[in-house]
Amino acid sequence: MSTRTLHGKTLFITGASRGIGQAIAVRAAADGANVVLIAKTTEPNPKLPGTLYSAAEAVEAAGGQALPIPTDIRDEAAVAAAVKAAIERFGGIDILVNNASAIQLTPTPLTPMKRFDLMFGVNVRGTYCCTQACLAALTASAQAGRHPQVLNMSPPLSMKAHWFKSHTAYTMAKYGMSMCTLGHAAEFKGLGIAVNSLWPRTAIATAALQMIPGIDTKMCRTPEILADAAHLILTQDSSETGHFYIDDTLLAEHGVTDFDRYAVVPGTTNFIPDFFVD
Secondary structure (H helix, E strand, O other): OOOOOOOOOEEEEEOOOOHHHHHHHHHHHOOOOEEEEEEOOOOOOOOOOOOHHHHHHHHHHHOOEEEEEEOOOOOHHHHHHHHHHHHHHHOOOOEEEEOOOOOOOOOHHHOOHHHHHHHHHHHHHHHHHHHHHHHHHHHHHHHOOOOOEEEEOOOOOOOOHHHOOOOHHHHHHHHHHHHHHHHHHHHHHHHOOEEEEEEOOEOEOOHHHHOOOOOOHHHOEOOHHHHHHHHHHHOOOOOOOOOEEEHHHHHHHOOOOOOHHHEOOOOOOOOOEOOOOO
16 A cells, blocks of 8 residues: 555546535645646636636645646547646646536436437546546556556446436446446556546535535535545555445545534435435
8 A cells, every 4th residue: 555645646637627526636735736627617607616727726725736727528639638738747647537527317308419418428438538548648657656546436337227217318427437447447457557436425515416406415425525535545556446436435444433524514414325326
């Protein structure tokens, strides 16, 4: 097990303008990491607080170096340009966090093909594209003994119809990210690159979640639980690969006993369970 710090490591994080992506970035920054922030949001949106630049300010305030790059991860050329800029600024990439994700919890008749394409474009294509684009830099990181990692924010794979029946398109798109974990962990093992997934047991209070009708964010946990769990994964040896981690299980295995600090409302016990956790 390597020492638990990301000091001097360079992280490339998608969907980094707010929520879980920003929380992971800030946690890494507290160690003195370099963080490449990838997102589309450059202008403030009254419905969705947070931009690429406010996230960059948070990273630098926490003690890290930030490079915000406005990028649509569905665009192969834009991703390649972002990777090139990251390497020019920081000398390489050690960690890729595929966090960007699109969600629509609708049954088939109520899922326009435009939304289907968005979910597959961001979740599946975006994850695959960023992984492919970062692969040479991650390989170089492995050759330098820096324990490179890919972390996909996606659920354990399950073939239970229960997880498909109400939102087949969304489930397929999230499982596409998880299939990247399964395949790439095996494909890159010989290169010394770890590929894992991380998923929350409970719903996480993010601005995106607040857009979904009927969700009471007071019955959620904060993004910091995923940031702390991601930190554990990203600081371990790259021989630990192909795992589908659940946030609170992983933290408990590493001695965390106080989960109340992650509750939006301390004392909450009846959290909203997240999707895909049997």
